[in-house]
Amino acid sequence: MKNLAIAIHGGAGTILRTSLTPEKEEAYKAALQLALDQAYQLLENGASALDAVEKAVSVLEDSPLFNAGKGSVFTAEGTHEMDASIMDGSNLQAGAVSTVSGIKNPIQLARNVMDKSDHVFLCGKGAEEFAKAVRSKTETNDYFYDQLRYDQWQELKGTDNFQLDHSTTKEQKFGTVGAVALDENGNIAAATSTGGMTNKKFGRVGDSPMIGSGNYANNETCAVSCTGSGEFFIRAVVAYDVSCLMEFKGLSLQEAIKEVIQNRLLKIGGDGGLIAIDRHGNISLEFNTEGMYRGAKNSKGTNEVAIYE
Amino acid sequence: MKNLAIAIHGGAGTILRTSLTPEKEEAYKAALQLALDQAYQLLENGASALDAVEKAVSVLEDSPLFNAGKGSVFTAEGTHEMDASIMDGSNLQAGAVSTVSGIKNPIQLARNVMDKSDHVFLCGKGAEEFAKAVRSKTETNDYFYDQLRYDQWQELKGTDNFQLDHSTTKEQKFGTVGAVALDENGNIAAATSTGGMTNKKFGRVGDSPMIGSGNYANNETCAVSCTGSGEFFIRAVVAYDVSCLMEFKGLSLQEAIKEVIQNRLLKIGGDGGLIAIDRHGNISLEFNTEGMYRGAKNSKGTNEVAIYE
Numbered sequence: 001m002k003n004l005a006i007a008i009h010g011g012a013g014t015i016l017r018t019s020l021t022p023e024k025e026e027a028y029k030a031a032l033q034l035a036l037d038q039a040y041q042l043l044e045n046g047a048s049a050l051d052a053v054e055k056a057v058s059v060l061e062d063s064p065l066f067n068a069g070k071g072s073v074f075t076a077e078g079t080h081e082m083d084a085s086i087m088d089g090s091n092l093q094a095g096a097v098s099t100v101s102g103i104k105n106p107i108q109l110a111r112n113v114m115d116k117s118d119h120v121f122l123c124g125k126g127a128e129e130f131a132k133a134v135r136s137k138t139e140t141n142d143y144f145y146d147q148l149r150y151d152q153w154q155e156l157k158g159t160d161n162f163q164l165d166h167s168t169t170k171e172q173k174f175g176t177v178g179a180v181a182l183d184e185n186g187n188i189a190a191a192t193s194t195g196g197m198t199n200k201k202f203g204r205v206g207d208s209p210m211i212g213s214g215n216y217a218n219n220e221t222c223a224v225s226c227t228g229s230g231e232f233f234i235r236a237v238v239a240y241d242v243s244c245l246m247e248f249k250g251l252s253l254q255e256a257i258k259e260v261i262q263n264r265l266l267k268i269g270g271d272g273g274l275i276a277i278d279r280h281g282n283i284s285l286e287f288n289t290e291g292m293y294r295g296a297k298n299s300k301g302t303n304e305v306a307i308y309e
Numbered sequence: 310m311k312n313l314a315i316a317i318h319g320g321a322g323t324i325l326r327t328s329l330t331p332e333k334e335e336a337y338k339a340a341l342q343l344a345l346d347q348a349y350q351l352l353e354n355g356a357s358a359l360d361a362v363e364k365a366v367s368v369l370e371d372s373p374l375f376n377a378g379k380g381s382v383f384t385a386e387g388t389h390e391m392d393a394s395i396m397d398g399s400n401l402q403a404g405a406v407s408t409v410s411g412i413k414n415p416i417q418l419a420r421n422v423m424d425k426s427d428h429v430f431l432c433g434k435g436a437e438e439f440a441k442a443v444r445s446k447t448e449t450n451d452y453f454y455d456q457l458r459y460d461q462w463q464e465l466k467g468t469d470n471f472q473l474d475h476s477t478t479k480e481q482k483f484g485t486v487g488a489v490a491l492d493e494n495g496n497i498a499a500a501t502s503t504g505g506m507t508n509k510k511f512g513r514v515g516d517s518p519m520i521g522s523g524n525y526a527n528n529e530t531c532a533v534s535c536t537g538s539g540e541f542f543i544r545a546v547v548a549y550d551v552s553c554l555m556e557f558k559g560l561s562l563q564e565a566i567k568e569v570i571q572n573r574l575l576k577i578g579g580d581g582g583l584i585a586i587d588r589h590g591n592i593s594l595e596f597n598t599e600g601m602y603r604g605a606k607n608s609k610g611t612n613e614v615a616i617y618e
Contacts (some may be wrong), residue, residue, distance in 0.1 A: 092544045092545070092577055093544070095582075098514075099433060099435065118540070119513045119540060120539075120540045120543045122511045122514065122517075123432050123433055123512040123513075124408060125434070125512060126390075126510065126512020129511055129512075129602045130511040202431045202436060202438055202442075203435020203438075203439075204430070204431055204435065205407075205431065205432045206430075211546065212521075212543075212546035212549060213520070216546070231428060233432060234520050234521075237520065237546065240550075240553075241549075241553070244436060244549075244550070244553035247555060248554060249557040249558070268401055268578055301479060
């Protein structure tokens with residue numbers, strides 16, 4: 001029997017039961033399930049873990065519910081700047097883009113950086129030029145418009161404040177989407193995508209496009225996708241920290257992610273979570289917030305989505 | 310007696326003895342010595358390691374000899390896009406900028422991101438807006454013009470080729486500058502700055518501005534500044550790899566950097582080197598190329614600059 005697995009997240013934060021209507025909750029769960037199902041179907045058809053995580057993240061990017069792709073929050077200038085990265089655990093190849101606008105699926109652009117350039121990380125206008133060269137699908141501002149995101153921005157516009165889309169005073173949508181997967185060849189991969197922070201300025205880049213911080217994959221250890229307060233995830237090099245605890249200290253996947261999220265990240269004040277997988281198909285997740293949109297599906301019969309702790 | 314130390318690099322690559330005239334060699338050595346002396350003077354006057362590495366890198370940025378600041382190479386568009394990052398080992402605070410143009414000292418801008426924003430990493434036009442807000446010193450294109458750099462670009466212009474300024478067919482200037490230091494309070498810090506690759510396109514970002522890859526500092530382990538083929542340094546998360554080998558596996562600074570540069574990085578095909586320091590003032594460096602512009606000075610009497618192996 002094939003050993004296949006996929007896990008996804010749609011962001012972590014202070015998600016309160018009281019703040020989501022039953023209808024909203026169902027909508028989130030349906031969107032998560034759709035991403036799981038489409039990615040898992042690929043795995044069943046023999047696709048690579050890389051293709052599966054790209055598909056799962058693309059589906060989440062296409063939903064207005066999550067802060068990535070179509071649902072990206074507004075910057076201080078009223079635009080949308082998106083970041084994404086992808087990594088192949090079988091050969092440590094990686095691709096990433098930051099602060100790109102108008103790209104329908106930033107995760108697919110990151111994949112193109114990996115497959116069709118000699119580079120790992122492309123940024124801003126240059127990355128958009130590359131997108132033209134590889135014929136990435138673009139969308140106009142209308143596509144990215146969302147009344148709720150716009151209202152969130154209006155509350156912060158003109159101030160020096162910004163939010164990770166984590167605030168309990170706002171409707172609860174969270175900052176990042178991501179996926180990790182294991183394919184039939186025993187290879188693992190990770191993908192992460194985000195619209196950043198509402199009202200963000202100055203071309204701020206978080207951990208999502210940073211290999212080692214927000215995203216990492218290595219067959220020898222684990223594939224990891226993070227979500228949370230990006231600055232802290234960068235300073236703690238979170239995704240690679242998990243991998244190193246496994247490789248150098250011999251921790252299990254679950255021990256490693258617990259140590260990183262509940263101890264090392266918290267020590268410097270960082271909040272958020274991550275999903276992780278190893279080449280045996282073990283799926284683990286950890287968050288130090290009140291909730292994380294998430295889901296997992298594998299060939300051993302697991303098939304679930306969840307929001308609260 | 311105070312335990313003070315500073316180490317610097319001006320890039321690693323295939324530096325052949327035959328390719329540098331005695332005059333050029335002396336010019337490089339004088340520039341390295343100037344950076345060492347000015348930074349060490351600060352340390353002697355009680356400045357922080359953070360201030361010392363910022364000073365050392367600023368001096369190297371102001372020299373036309375190195376690929377950073379004034380000496381930055383030309384992009385495919387004939388512009389200069391610079392990256393830099395800085396990290397404080399005492400509190401894991403960090404700042405970074407990527408693909409900024411017209412900024413005299415990108416390392417000082419990275420320091421401002423750390424000190425005067427809530428962010429770690431700012432990119433492109435947004436980072437330049439931030440530079441205006443904090444009144445960073447700017448320069449026109451004339452300042453960054455260098456005949457040699459221009460000629461290097463002309464050889465590659467219009468092609469899909471680029472170079473890390475490593476090629477043996479060209480005059481030998483190398484891709485990055487960096488510094489690590491220990492101050493009288495036992496704190497360590499790291500700083501790294503680069504002009505990227507000649508003829509680079511698409512807003513390519515290397516490892517230099519990436520905390521964990523090209524630059525990292527943590528009092529508990531080490532401060533590290535890297536130089537080399539950036540894409541490989543990103544994929545191997547080189548700087549944090551050194552730190553993790555020390556923290557989780559108990560390797561010494563020298564053992565850790567040798568393992569990373571001569572084994573783990575080489576395995577995936579990466580070439581380059583790094584300088585590193587720990588809080589006891591041990592300075593170590595390692596490179597798998599033919600040379601690295603470098604220097605070290607400490608309170609135990611070391612005071613040297615070198616180029617070849």
